[in-house]
Amino acid sequence: MKKLLIFLIAVSPLLSMAQPFHITLFGGLSNYQGDLQDKPYTFSGSKAAFGLGAQCDINNHLSVKAGMMFGRVGADDKNSVDVYRKARNLNFQSNITEGSVLAQYDFFDLSEKRLSPYVFAGIGFYHFNPYSYDTLGRKVFLQPLSTEGQGLAQYPDRKPYHLTQFTIPFGIGLHFKLAENLVLGYEMGFRPALTDYLDDVSKTYVDHDALLAAKGPLAVEMSYRGDELKNGDPTYPPDGEKRGGANRKDWYYFSGFSLSIGLSKNGHTPKGLGCPTRVY
Structure with a gap:
């Protein structure tokens, strides 16, 4: 957790010195893929997730975002169709706290169009701590x-x-301009855990x-x-x-709705600051 805070403090000046500036909110689901669940998305295994952050527009297509995501992942061998896993009878849950900096690219200019697909990628750190019940x-x-x-x-x-690991978040989404300085999005974000112990199961x-x-x-x-x-x-x-499958590392996911709230006044950028104006 300490590493996450240091990471966000280090990158925050990159956003705070620039305009136009946006507050971003996220609400949706978190999910996991690993030794207790092969499928990346299952409604039965989904947990609530939320996030908040800040966004700076570099131009009318490219933005930089920094933020925090909070979710929970888990799985239970009881829900598996695999006979071996049912007999193993393991389960886990873990809260996920992630801090990241992302580059986001809109394919269309939202000052001219109401809809635009977008992609994003970046770097981040996350904290997890798997647990079960005796x-x-x-x-x-x-x-x-x-x-x-x-x-x-x-x-x-x-x-x-x-319990704190590096990750490389990336994903796709669709933006819809609701009003001036207000953009709704739906996105699917993928996170390689870069460890096989997100679920505390790996080898033998x-x-x-x-x-x-x-x-x-x-x-x-x-x-x-x-x-x-x-x-x-x-x-x-x-x-x-054999207890798990060490040949594949774990993943976790966030999918849901985002809301970008523009705070720039009339879309103008103060002279001398680094972000060109983008008008919604």
Whole structure:
């Protein structure tokens, strides 16, 4: 979280020194793709998301945006059609907090047209912290438990994953000019997580006794949950048995409506400032 704040403070002068200036709002859904969910978009797995930021127009097509996005992702093996995943019986949720700076390009000039498709891409950082609930309903954060042996001496190649990561947001959308200085948009944004541990699942099971000795019984319980099923296998899987798919990293997504509210006075840019005028 600290890295996100430092990142946004560092880029904020790029926007605050320029006009025309816009406040941007976002409301929609967040979603995830990874070891507990193959499909990038499922209505059952969607969670509410929102965002806010600031936008500076470079010209009548190109803008620069800085902002924060907030959402939640999650998935449950119980909802899978895959027999192996149902037997594994894992689940997770995580809040996502993202800070980003994006370049946005409108294909048409919204001072002349009411509709324009657009694309965007940029850089960002996000914070996540996967958790689940134990058999007593208590919330349990998974990263400290080293469920796949991260940080254990017996597995020197498995390092603890960081909860703040770099990402490269990109996406597409459609803008509709509602009024002067008021533009509605609908967009789909894609984020490579650049880690395979957004869901705390990646590689293989580790030795039961080694995990128990290093992290305790709760780590063992959250690493394999097939024994919680009515007819589930009570035997903890052997060391090295597949737990996830490390060949593909995770993704998360934001899709929904954006609203850009122009704050520039009569569309004029103060002399000497860097952003040319754009009139809606």
